[in-house]
Amino acid sequence: MDNKYLTIYRDFAERIESGQLRVRTKLPSEHELTQLYGASRETVRKALNLLAENGYIQKVKGRGSFVLGVNRFEFPVSGLVSFKELAARIGKESRTRLVSLETVAPNRELADLLHIRANQPVWEVVRTRTIGGETIILDKDYLRRDLVPKLTKAICEDSIYEYLERTLDQSISFAKKVITVEEPTPEDQDLLEMKGYPMIVVVQNHVYLEDATLFQYTESRHRPDKFRFVDFARRHQ
Amino acid sequence: MDNKYLTIYRDFAERIESGQLRVRTKLPSEHELTQLYGASRETVRKALNLLAENGYIQKVKGRGSFVLGVNRFEFPVSGLVSFKELAARIGKESRTRLVSLETVAPNRELADLLHIRANQPVWEVVRTRTIGGETIILDKDYLRRDLVPKLTKAICEDSIYEYLERTLDQSISFAKKVITVEEPTPEDQDLLEMKGYPMIVVVQNHVYLEDATLFQYTESRHRPDKFRFVDFARRHQ
DNA sequence: AAGTGGTCTAGACCACGCC
DNA sequence: GCGTGGTCTAGACCACTTC
CATH class of the missing domain: 1.10.10.10 (Winged helix-like DNA-binding domain superfamily/Winged helix DNA-binding domain)
Structure with a gap:
């Protein structure tokens, strides 16, 4: 209580x-x-x-x-919700598959995004999400290795958020999401069932801890026909 | 004060x-x-x-x-902001062009969306938005005619929100946004400079007044390469 | 006039970070 | 121990809706 x-x-x-x-x-x-x-x-x-x-x-x-009846039949994807929480809400059969998990040296762009030096190693986690039998989401996560010492296949296939909040004592505080639409890369074509769709929806996610340090950068790449983002907004002032 | x-x-x-x-x-x-x-x-x-x-x-x-430095160089499109407010923020030269303004009888789908009877007339406003010399956004607005008695070309090319809040005494309270990606219609092809892009980003907007009556439904259709949605979210609990 | 939510106050105790 | 933000209280006055 x-x-x-x-x-x-x-x-x-x-x-x-x-x-x-x-x-x-x-x-x-x-x-x-x-x-x-x-x-x-x-x-x-x-x-x-x-x-x-x-x-x-x-x-x-x-x-x-x-x-209000607005939120009733929709699941708002706005707010910070992990894929596991989301999948549970919509009640569809879903599955996460780990493609690769390794420590890499960030290139300049990534080092810039994470506000770290180029020689500071980061975790690179690549996962695919299968929903209703179709593999339609490609998630690429980059986490600061100094803040997340251990990461295993089991954790990645369950929920990284859950691991962070329960096991480690890191608390996620806020995030900035950016949604854009791009051309699919060969990697998208390779790992997802693109069914000939010529574009991919990219959701970039910058995740911050409670002390406002940026510790994770995620790219979530969605097949366009299966993408849906719902947002509830009040007009203040 | x-x-x-x-x-x-x-x-x-x-x-x-x-x-x-x-x-x-x-x-x-x-x-x-x-x-x-x-x-x-x-x-x-x-x-x-x-x-x-x-x-x-x-x-x-x-x-x-x-x-925080998160919101500094981005303009969050989350929240309820009119196109006029938005254009002012990014400082780019922009222009709104009225394509059509008429009173129509809603089809069943639209009557359903607006929670009105099929014989209740609504305003249909079609506008294009030109930014940096390219016409890249098609806005289709449907407003309940009983709540908005008058609507002119001048109002539509300025800002409908502003008109509603200042002239009429209607206050917009909240909205639900849904973002999806679809195939362009002939109308999209006709009114926008699609440059061969095979998809279009559709932002559906359900706008509610303070007494929670839904009074406007908007479809904002964006050329994919120019679409960008920024959202700031805190993780509660 | 009575009931409702919107704003504001002056206090209180707590948990946390820092020195 | 001191300063910080997080929670909570018991009141007050106001504006609005309903009767």
Whole structure:
């Protein structure tokens, strides 16, 4: 039992995701929630604001908070979610295959991306993702070797994020994603079932730890017909 | 001068964007900020949390808040920003051209998307966007006619968002974006300089008002080589 | 007038980093 | 031990919606 506001948040997030709370349902008022959870109003509000920010509810001044239906049938790929978490959500049969795992010296471009010196070794992990019987995603990960001393086939085929957060005590804090569309490389053609598609969707991911050091750079290359990115955004100000 | 916490937020957001506050600079402590702005600590924290959520700063327990360099040279397309705001940011010469503006009866698919009956008329606005001399974006907007009574060529070539927020008293609250890659239609080929590219990036946008009614559906179709989507995401929990 | 959410305050205790 | 951010409280006033 950790945070009070996270408890309230997760409580409602679960009930909304499961459909137990229907779309357009009115939540209890903030005053009522303070009594239900034995919390102060600001604590309740912190939970409700998180729910609103993540697309679960809409708060309307003078009326109350209402369950939204936007996120219901979509899985937002925005936010930081590992492939394993994602695969679990969509419930499709999926598989990760390790292509190669080695320590390499970064070329200048990569050293630049990771903000390290050219002689500082990095892990290079190449993996393919098979979903519904088709191999459609190629993931290339580069991690700072000084921050991740050990890496095995088993870890790579399970979830690197999980390993980092559970085993090591590194916490991932934020990431910058860049989505572009490019021509497939011979490597893409070789490792993926491209089915003649002449382009590939590239999702670059810069992953940072809590102290804001960049420690991982990932390129996730998707066959275009299977690519789908969903984002929920609020207009502030 | 409206909100106290928004004042603090904008103050730092501007100073960070302008480069007046350098990357890795330490912000004043929360305690110091309460005195600088004559605000309580929770108010200061609300501003700092907004800055952190939007990628401006990183808060580190026990040490302080530090300026991040992630958002500096990128313009995040995540969040809700109109094309006009976007064009202003990147500073490139750009132009919007109205292709057609009419009232149509929605087909079933569109009526479904907008959650309206099939006999309820909607605005159909088709526009092309020219950036750096090339026409590379095709925007198709559908708006509920009951919510937007008037729409002119001038408004469409300026900014529909701006018109809605300033002239009408409608406030845009949130949106759901879906990015996919498809084959170009004859219309794409006709209106855009496709240069032989065999695919097109489609950004679907469902835009909601503050009372959570869906009032606009937009399809933004981008030539793949010029498409770029940047997203900043924090890992919560 | 009563109920709702939005903002703000002045305190409190805690966990963490640093010296 | 001191300064830092993270959580939480019990109140206050305001603007808005509903009746």
